[in-house]
Amino acid sequence: MNAPMSLTLFCLGAVVLIPLLASALSVLLGSAARRVLGVLTSAAVLGLSAPILVRVTSGETLELALGGFESPLGITLRADGLSALFLAMTAIVGAVVSCYAAARPAATGKRLVAQTVEPATVTDGDHRAALTEDAPAAWRTGHAGFWPLWLGCWSGLNAVFVSGDLFNTYVGLELVGLTAVALVALGGREAWAAALRYLFIAVLGSLLFLIGVALIYSVTGTLDIIDSGEAITQLAAQGDADLAAVVLALCLISLGLALKVALVPLHGWLIPAHSSAPSAVSPLLSALVIKAALFVLLRAWLWVAGPLPELEILAWVLAGMGTAAILLGSVMALRQSRLKPLIAYSTVAQVGYWFLLLPLLLDPETSALEGQPGTTLEEGAVLAGALSGTVALALGHGLAKASLFLSAGHLKDLYSTDEITELRGAGRAHPMLVMSMGLSAVGLIGLPLSLGFSGKWLLATSAVAAGHYWILVVLVAGTLFSAAYLLKAVAPLLVMSEDDQTALTLPQAQNHPGASDRTLTGKAQLAPFLLGLLTVLTGFLGVWLTGVLEVGAPW
Numbered sequence: 001m002n003a004p005m006s007l008t009l010f011c012l013g014a015v016v017l018i019p020l021l022a023s024a025l026s027v028l029l030g031s032a033a034r035r036v037l038g039v040l041t042s043a044a045v046l047g048l049s050a051p052i053l054v055r056v057t058s059g060e061t062l063e064l065a066l067g068g069f070e071s072p073l074g075i076t077l078r079a080d081g082l083s084a085l086f087l088a089m090t091a092i093v094g095a096v097v098s099c100y101a102a103a104r105p106a107a108t109g110k111r112l113v114a115q116t117v118e119p120a121t122v123t124d125g126d127h128r129a130a131l132t133e134d135a136p137a138a139w140r141t142g143h144a145g146f147w148p149l150w151l152g153c154w155s156g157l158n159a160v161f162v163s164g165d166l167f168n169t170y171v172g173l174e175l176v177g178l179t180a181v182a183l184v185a186l187g188g189r190e191a192w193a194a195a196l197r198y199l200f201i202a203v204l205g206s207l208l209f210l211i212g213v214a215l216i217y218s219v220t221g222t223l224d225i226i227d228s229g230e231a232i233t234q235l236a237a238q239g240d241a242d243l244a245a246v247v248l249a250l251c252l253i254s255l256g257l258a259l260k261v262a263l264v265p266l267h268g269w270l271i272p273a274h275s276s277a278p279s280a281v282s283p284l285l286s287a288l289v290i291k292a293a294l295f296v297l298l299r300a301w302l303w304v305a306g307p308l309p310e311l312e313i314l315a316w317v318l319a320g321m322g323t324a325a326i327l328l329g330s331v332m333a334l335r336q337s338r339l340k341p342l343i344a345y346s347t348v349a350q351v352g353y354w355f356l357l358l359p360l361l362l363d364p365e366t367s368a369l370e371g372q373p374g375t376t377l378e379e380g381a382v383l384a385g386a387l388s389g390t391v392a393l394a395l396g397h398g399l400a401k402a403s404l405f406l407s408a409g410h411l412k413d414l415y416s417t418d419e420i421t422e423l424r425g426a427g428r429a430h431p432m433l434v435m436s437m438g439l440s441a442v443g444l445i446g447l448p449l450s451l452g453f454s455g456k457w458l459l460a461t462s463a464v465a466a467g468h469y470w471i472l473v474v475l476v477a478g479t480l481f482s483a484a485y486l487l488k489a490v491a492p493l494l495v496m497s498e499d500d501q502t503a504l505t506l507p508q509a510q511n512h513p514g515a516s517d518r519t520l521t522g523k524a525q526l527a528p529f530l531l532g533l534l535t536v537l538t539g540f541l542g543v544w545l546t547g548v549l550e551v552g553a554p555w
Contacts, residue, residue: 014044016077023151031105056080061078063076076164078552079161086395089395097527101150107413110140110141110142110186111144112140143278146281155175157291159171159172160292164224165224166217167223172292177205180198184281197272205256206256206260207256208255215249225303226303228304229303232305236308261293261354263325274405278409282405298390303554307361312362327477329347331481337420339412343405345485350397353455356463360386363466363468385546388455389460396538399531399534400439400531406527407434410525411430421492434493436529438532440528444482453539460472
């Protein structure tokens with residue numbers, strides 16, 4: 001093993017261990033030290049993720065057996081094209097949001113603080129007595145629990161992306177889910193009910209996933225993702241009766257992950273959780289946390305189950321739910337009068353796109369154009385295009401939605417409202433924030449030059465090649481709906497004056513930072529702008545992304 005490879009394998013373990021250690025250490029530190037540690041950790045994870053992406057891009061699948069114990073006895077970390085891309089997106093969004101949270105501690109949540117009241121004294125002859133009054137506790141912005149929870153969540157996300165076996169994937173999902181629930185609860189009393197509902201969903205989804213994993217283990221005798229996939233392929237070739245257990249396992253796993261990703265009609269928990277979470281938490285939930293469930297779903301369907309014809313009905317059911325999500329989520333977003341719920345319903349709609357490829361996996365006509373005269377398509381090219389389009393949509397959603405939630409949260413923190421009518425004309429006072437929202441809207445709509453456009457183009461061309469023209473219709477309808485609800489969100493902020501040319505008046509600004517923090521607060525607005533800019537600039541990476549996903553692909 002050469003030195004560069006050894007360094008890369010070290011990075012493969014460090015991206016999980018470093019944020020976990022930082023999470024434990026941050027519990028012992030003060031507020032300012034936690035912010036410094038959080039920024040340093042984000043820089044470290046970003047730096048550790050880069051060598052992994054570079055090595056995988058060169059065509060190598062990385063594999064590290066912890067302690068030297070190979071599968072099935074030991075824990076194996078594995079990074080292929082899919083892992084590297086999700087690691088990179090998580091590192092970028094995590095680093096930017098961490099810097100934002102460090103610059104604006106008030107965005108990390110609310111806490112109850114006991115009021116201090118000077119005791120009154122009374123005199124009775126030569127005796128003096130102190131009378132104390134119970135003062136009600138008051139809510140204060142900024143929560144010390146943000147950094148331990150977020151860094152622990154980041155460790156869980158990376159563990160999911162590099163885990164080589166199903167059980168440790170479950171452990172990573174559990175860590176992500178529990179820390180995400182606690183992060184939602186940092187939003188204060190109004191967020192506690194949403195956090196409790198989220199907890200029930202997270203536990204139920206994990207339980208269903210674990211039962212599915214147990215069924216797969218009972219059939220294949222291994223938890224390793226690659227080995228279990230090979231065993232299931234052999235069973236399918238032999239027509240083994242144990243395939244019924246595999247189908248049941250995939251049904252349970254898909255249902256559990258659909259709960260976690262908030263696929264319609266299982267989406268009821270997402271809206272209150274994402275909209276009531278603190279401003280630095282909402283972007284993490286929408287951009288990163290639900291991506292862990294999507295990542296595992298792709299692993300289960302492509303690497304573990306493979307193209308089992310017995311799963312065709314389940315694939316069409318999930319694709320139908322995805323179509324319903326695009327339409328229902330968009331309609332509900334159009335009906336919202338507040339920014340954060342509108343953006344949350346946008347997440348519900350965007351989730352639907354990620355399930356449209358499933359029927360393509362099992363359709364024998366998927367390779368209809370491959371090998372035809374006048375074409376240069378190689379075997380598996382149509383399926384690779386569908387997967388690349390889906391992943392591009394997910395990655396673009398992560399960048400754009402983080403930017404949107406950061407911008408909306410910043411405005412809500414400043415003016416104590418996210419009512420769209422109350423924030424008319426906010427673009428005059430906060431041009432960078434509104435520009436960030438505009439750039440993000442370009443990506444979510446899927447306009448040219450954005451990663452969203454690349455994703456929709458790849459998915460659409462693969463659907464046409466396989467004869468699934470209904471996907472093209474859904475993509476067009478979803479694009480029009482996206483333009484409508486995002487225009488509703490952004491356009492009022494750009495209004496310069498009322499119809500009678502009178503000046504618009506924003507609500508009285510709240511939570512003004514002190515003089516020492518104004519510079520940091522101003523620079524914090526660079527965070528959503530950077531993510532919005534990346535949403536557009538990454539649109540040029542469509543072909544490169546397809547090549548990266550070929551590394552370690554199951555076809």
